[in-house]
Amino acid sequence: MDVNGIKDFDIEEVLECGQCFRFEKIGHKKYIIIAFNKELVIEQNSGTITFFDTTEEDFEKIWVPYFDLNRDYGEIKAILSSKDPILKEAVEFAGGIRILSQDPSETLISFIISQNNRIPMIKKVIKNISEKYGSKLNSHYSFPTMTQLQNAALGGLMECKTGFRAKYILDAANKNLDFEGLKKLSTVDLKHKLMEISGVGPKVSDCTMLFSFNRYEVFPTDVWIKRVMQYFYFDNKETSIKDIDEFAKQKFGNLTGFAQQYLFHFARIKKIGV
DNA sequence: TCCCAGGTAGATC
């Protein structure tokens, strides 16, 4: 089905900005995305977005929330741009970014894998564990459920190149987390709950909350964000994550999550501070 | 060969 009239959306920026890992480019602004046990082929031609082989029901129930299509990003971009010229530049650099609303268990495991790792390698490891422990869809495999991961052996996960993170994946799976219940927690309580998992610290929990729990008030600070924040706001001086976090919350208010993603993408592509 | 990557746990002070 074709969808028209969606502003502030660029499929390439949405997928390539580092928030998700299960997609393949198959043409110009054309991708296969694996999410929520679906293989979605999606293509964007200027103002028209085509969702191949998609029912009206799947579009409304899965893809509208997934791509955050009901939110007015024009307003978010305007507010952030008015706050300071650096955000204005980052927003103009990739104005088609949207914060996805992904599956919480997949996002949690994915960002456990992301620690001390590179994005191409993260994608490869996630593909490996999906093919080994997930379920066959059409031409791809679903991301394994926590139950499927509970049946994984440490050695099997290591074979997927998870490295030292294998034991963290098993700990997360064996916590038997009730994700529907977690959605009801406050952001502070949710963060503490996620950090009870071995291998989940402030960064992984913030990413999980931003990209799957719709908690837009967090500010995940990784090496790129640390570099770009130091470069633009701290005179390129070494600054603690705590100070960066406080500064971001004070400057960007309740839009820190959006600001973070514009800045992260901008910093990574422009290689700011390296 | 050495250094680093969308960090964190454990040790040490």
Add this chain to the structure above:
DNA sequence: GATCTACATGGG
């Protein structure tokens, strides 16, 4: 509390 280091793996 804040700081230091090991950790699997692969690419520059």
